[in-house]
Amino acid sequence: MAKPIVAVVGRPNVGKSTFFNKIAGKRIAIVEDQPGVTRDRIYTEVEWLNHKFTMIDTGGIEPESEEIIPAQMRRQAELAIETADVIVFMVDGRQGLISSDREIADMLRKSKKPVVLAVNKVDTKEQSPHYYDFYELGIGDPLEISSALGLNMGDLLDEIVKHFPEEGAEDYDEEVMKVAIIGKPNVGKSSIINKILGEDRVIVSDIAGTTRDAIDTPFTDGEDEYVFIDTAGIRRKSKITEHVERYSVIRSLAAIERADVCLLVVDAEEGITEQDKRIAGFSHESGKGLIIVINKWDLIEKETNTMNHFLKNIREELSFCEYAPVLFVSAVTGQRVMKVLEKIKFVSNQHAMRIPTGTLNEVVGEAMLLNQPPSDKGKRLKIFYATQASVRPPTFILFINDKELMHFSYQRYMENRIRENFGFEGTPIRFINREKAGGDK
CATH class of the missing domain: 3.30.300.20 (K homology (KH) domain)
Known part of the structure; x- marks a missing residue:
């Protein structure tokens, strides 16, 4: 089963990053006493009472602000909410209830996701004077915690894991090869899938709008069964164009967790970016098979050893996954695209190989x-x-x-x-x- 995803959301400066760091056991998010300092979503792996899950920290949501950075942070939090199985909604027990909290609560109720309401910064055993005000949010019983002192953190984690989906059958049979198409927007992920599917293959069905908001495309190739888990929908969903690639990691998290093999699609003209490293790193940490697909290779001017130089750079930039094969393809011309399917099958078998x-x-x-x-x-x-x-x-x-x-x-x-x-x-x-x-x- 894929690990559940927990998103920590709330307006700026309620202590989300302090909470996140306490749970993670190490200082990951930047914590400062200035609203909106946590601009990038950070994730960590957490284990509590034999439950393993991925926790996402988000920048603060400022519902009424249209400034670029707050708007990006709001979209990032929205994506985290879409992706999550459980949401921790954090409010400030010292400051009490404000209008932004009410607007965020409205957003969370519309998501239909399980929400745990955490009242942070309650640093004594005395109840917050604002405690009963938070019932107005209509989210459920508030749970008072202190992220800074670690008070009631166990109770909060108990409440989080109660909402996890029950372990049951996988989405697909074990013999189906589940392939996540990951990478930044506009690198040609959908084009590669379409090229593969266009070659006389049987498309079983298109399942859109899953709980993880990826697009699943099951299909068969001879006797082999596959399902592509596509995360390319991120750009279509977002009205914000500035730095939209940073949000692709959120979408990728759930797709990677469900997959056996990941295809990291990279734009040949851009080369390996920091965002590519982050996404590849999550695939590696999750123990998934990995194939690096360099798309738009037709746009690169070729000289002697161009491919070798490019390959050397990839190995330097992604040194932690030297095991990953690299394919140079063009979704437009179809160059080497059909080798992708062969390599998926090969890597899937390697991933499941057992040695006497x-x-x-x-x-x-x-x-x-x-x-x-x-x-x-x-x-x-x-x-x-x-x-x-x-x-x-x-x-x-x-x-x-x-x-x-x-x-x-x-x-x-x-x-x-x-x-x-x-x-x-x-x-x-x-x-x-x-x-x-x-x-x-």
Whole structure:
């Protein structure tokens, strides 16, 4: 099941970023005593009572303001609301209820999403003098918290997870390859899909307006079943054109969570941007298969080694996902577009590949002979045994004598040896280091 998404919304300066940082356990959002300082939506992975979810922090909503930055922040918050499964509506317990809160409450009621009303900045055990005023919002029972001091945070998280969708059947059968088309607006995501679907393939149905506001297109190619999860609708929905690409991450979050394989579509003329890195990073962190598709390749003037130079730059900019294959295509001319489908099938199989334990341990043992494990203060790392715990992404458990001795560089070496022997092209690999009970330290 895809992880639920929780959006934290409210007018500026009610303490959303402080709350977000407290939950995340690290300082991620910028926190200042100036309204509207959190301009970019930030996300983090959260786990509470065995529930894993993605939390989105938004800039403050200023309903009546038409200045450029507040207008962008408002649109960003609206997108977060559209994407979320549960919304935390934060208000200020010191200042009390104001008109902006009422307007935001109206917006939230129209969304038909579950809303948890958090009254922040209640830093003592005494009830806020404004507590009962917040019932006017018609959102439900207010829950008083202090993000700064961490008061009642557990109660709030309990309330959030109560509203998560019940775990049940997936949207599609397991054999269906779920592919998220991600990237900035106007890079040609829809054009690539249309080109693929136009080649004598059977379109099963178009399912629009899902809860995640992506557009699902299931289709078959021979005996293979696919569904494209398209996030290209962002620009059509937005009236704001300035910096609209920043909002594409919000739309991408839910699509990536539902997918097995992600196609990161990049504009060849622009090259890899910071936004592309952010979106690729979320795919990587989520453990999804990844294919980098460089579109509009027909517009690039070619010289000797143009493609190699471009590929080198991609590997430098996206060094954390060197495993991802790169395709240079043109949705307009159709150049290499049909190779995309072949690569999706290949990466999907790699993402779900399982290695027999005996074969895996032969490779691990040989790797240790070729490059002796590191030692520290006379103690040397020992890897007793390895096994593959799961797929999508391939996850390996290494039983070792001491976790402190497993350096990042040696784990990377072990990953490279596994890739050399088994492939795993297009998929991240995860390692879990587990100290063997009674193992020789």
